[in-house]
Amino acid sequence: MTIGKAASEAGVGIETIRFYERQNLVRQPPKPAGSGMRRYPADTIERIRFIKEAQELGFSLREIHELLALRADPDTDCAEVQTQATAKLGEVRRKIQRLQDIGAALERLIAACPGRGGLQACSIMDALTLRAEPAPERERTRR
Numbered sequence: 001m002t003i004g005k006a007a008s009e010a011g012v013g014i015e016t017i018r019f020y021e022r023q024n025l026v027r028q029p030p031k032p033a034g035s036g037m038r039r040y041p042a043d044t045i046e047r048i049r050f051i052k053e054a055q056e057l058g059f060s061l062r063e064i065h066e067l068l069a070l071r072a073d074p075d076t077d078c079a080e081v082q083t084q085a086t087a088k089l090g091e092v093r094r095k096i097q098r099l100q101d102i103g104a105a106l107e108r109l110i111a112a113c114p115g116r117g118g119l120q121a122c123s124i125m126d127a128l129t130l131r132a133e134p135a136p137e138r139e140r141t142r143r
Helices: 003-010 014-022 043-056 061-072 078-112 123-132 135-142
Strands: none
Touching: 003 014, 003 043, 014 043, 043 061, 061 078, 078 123
């Protein structure tokens, strides 16, 4: 099938397939002699869908490379894949915790802000300005 048809079947754009080819995630078929179009095998669609699903779960392209290599090896033990998924879950949980910490900090800033008056009275702007200062400068302004 043509790249356009493969893209349509996989639910991605042509440029996505080209990008995956440049990243060595998808193999570009050889160009036929003359001016013929490259023909993508049907398993390309399955591979692209696998890549997209892995990306949706937060796996990086490097990690997807590793998963694809494991997938291609018939001797791979499922424990190797589970190890990668467990590591990804830990990373996701750390990100969630970080986002919760950010949310709590924003809630405190919003609660402390008067919500009216001149910008010079805005505690949110003050807090952001203070955080933007280099550490030695912050120490001088706190004294």
